[in-house]
Amino acid sequence: MTAAVEARARLEFDVEIRQETTPLSAEDRQRALREFDIVMPTLGDQFDAASFAGISAPRCRLLANFGVGYNHIDVDAAKTAGIAVSNTPGAVTDATADTALTLMLMTARRAGEGERLVRSGQWQGWHPTQMLGLHLTGKHVGIVGFGRIGEAIARRCHFGFGMSVSYLARSEKSPGFPAVRADSLNVLAASVDVLVLAVPGGAETRHLINAGVLAAMRPKALLINIARGEVVDEAALISALQTGEIAGAGLDVYEFEPEVPLALRQMEQVTLLPHLGTATEEVRSDMGQLALDNVAAFLAGKPLISPV
Numbered sequence: 139m140t141a142a143v144e145a146r147a148r149l150e151f152d153v154e155i156r157q158e159t160t161p162l163s164a165e166d167r168q169r170a171l172r173e174f175d176i177v178m179p180t181l182g183d184q185f186d187a188a189s190f191a192g193i194s195a196p197r198c199r200l201l202a203n204f205g206v207g208y209n210h211i212d213v214d215a216a217k218t219a220g221i222a223v224s225n226t227p228g229a230v231t232d233a234t235a236d237t238a239l240t241l242m243l244m245t246a247r248r249a250g251e252g253e254r255l256v257r258s259g260q261w262q263g264w265h266p267t268q269m270l271g272l273h274l275t276g277k278h279v280g281i282v283g284f285g286r287i288g289e290a291i292a293r294r295c296h297f298g299f300g301m302s303v304s305y306l307a308r309s310e311k312s313p314g315f316p317a318v319r320a321d322s323l324n325v326l327a328a329s330v331d332v333l334v335l336a337v338p339g340g341a342e343t344r345h346l347i348n349a350g351v352l353a354a355m356r357p358k359a360l361l362i363n364i365a366r367g368e369v370v371d372e373a374a375l376i377s378a379l380q381t382g383e384i385a386g387a388g389l390d391v392y393e394f395e396p397e398v399p400l401a402l403r404q405m406e407q408v409t410l411l412p413h414l415g416t417a418t419e420e421v422r423s424d425m426g427q428l429a430l431d432n433v434a435a436f437l438a439g440k441p442l443i444s445p446v
């Protein structure tokens with residue numbers, strides 16, 4: 139956690155701060171539930187049903203997740219064990235939308251490929267048809283999942299790039315700029331130049347983007363994923379990229395994170411980021427402060443600020 143968050147945590151609570159950056163092991167998770175009143179996990183810490191089942195009387199009463207996505211926590215199993223869950227919505231929205239736009243621009247304009255060329259010392263100089271990419275201005279973007287981040291991406295696309303916006307959502311939205319709700323995922327996939335994923339992870343959205351959806355996309359279209367890796371069938375994505383069914387992809391998240399298949403790493407038309415969505419000092423501080431606000435509210439017997 140950032141220095142400001144750590145300082146506040148130490149000032150207000152009796153804390154143990156884990157220094158390792160690797161995910162908690164099964165043993166660590168059980169110890170955490172057994173020994174602490176409140177645990178602040180993050181996205182690699184798999185609090186699955188087994189983590190709770192193994193403990194008869196956990197001391198833990200709150201999992202104050204550091205992050206908005208909570209697909210790594212079995213919330214039903216936590217609640218059955220008497221443990222509440224909170225997350226950090228809002229704090230992450232703009233930074234994650236910015237990362238989506240970074241991936242869109244980098245992939246559309248072949249920025250990674252261009253940078254690799256310059257770094258290799260092989261660049262021969264400007265010429266009229268060198269490394270031509272996709273002009274995003276005026277194109278059609280489709281957003282899968284029109285929540286906080288999906289809408290923030292759409293706003294950037296509309297106001298920044300004059301793109302037309304369509305989205306897939308469970309209900310009609312009124313974002314304050316033109317945006318059309320699509321009838322189905324396949325209809326959306328077939329009609330856009332860039333398909334951006336902004337749904338939560340979890341069983342309901344696992345492999346939402348499968349071979350069928352990729353086949354529906356236009357050959358010049360790009361897929362951008364800032365959601366969760368498991369939302370995309372990664373093997374199907376690799377195949378779609380290899381056969382030219384789609385033109386490129388920009389990924390911040392991976393199905394078996396942090397493993398990134400060699401096939402993806404070898405493809406020039408793919409932009410790969412190491413889950414950087416919220417990675418700014420300010421945003422990680424805001425996330426930590428919100429997580430601590432939840433802790434403080436919980437300990438004061440007040441309602442959680444952002445319960446899951």
Ligand SMILES: NC(=O)C1=CN([C@@H]2O[C@H](COP(=O)(O)OP(=O)(O)OC[C@H]3O[C@@H](n4cnc5c(N)ncnc54)[C@H](O)[C@@H]3O)[C@@H](O)[C@H]2O)C=CC1
Pocket residue numbers: 206207208227228230231234282283284285286287288306307308336337338339342343346364365366390391413414415416
């Ligand atoms: N790459 C990164 O570093 C980050 C990734 N994320 C991911 O982004 C996700 C979204 O975050 P927020 O926008 O804050 O959440 P949100 O809850 O505001 O938005 C998610 C939207 O997706 C919709 N949705 C869920 N299942 C759907 C489906 N099958 N079809 C269509 N719509 C569906 C929901 O109704 C909701 O409107 C998080 O759950 C997290 O997994 C969030 C922050 C950073």
Ligand SMILES: O=CC(=O)O
Pocket residue numbers: 181204205206207208230415416
């Ligand atoms: O992936 C990050 C999150 O906040 O969720």
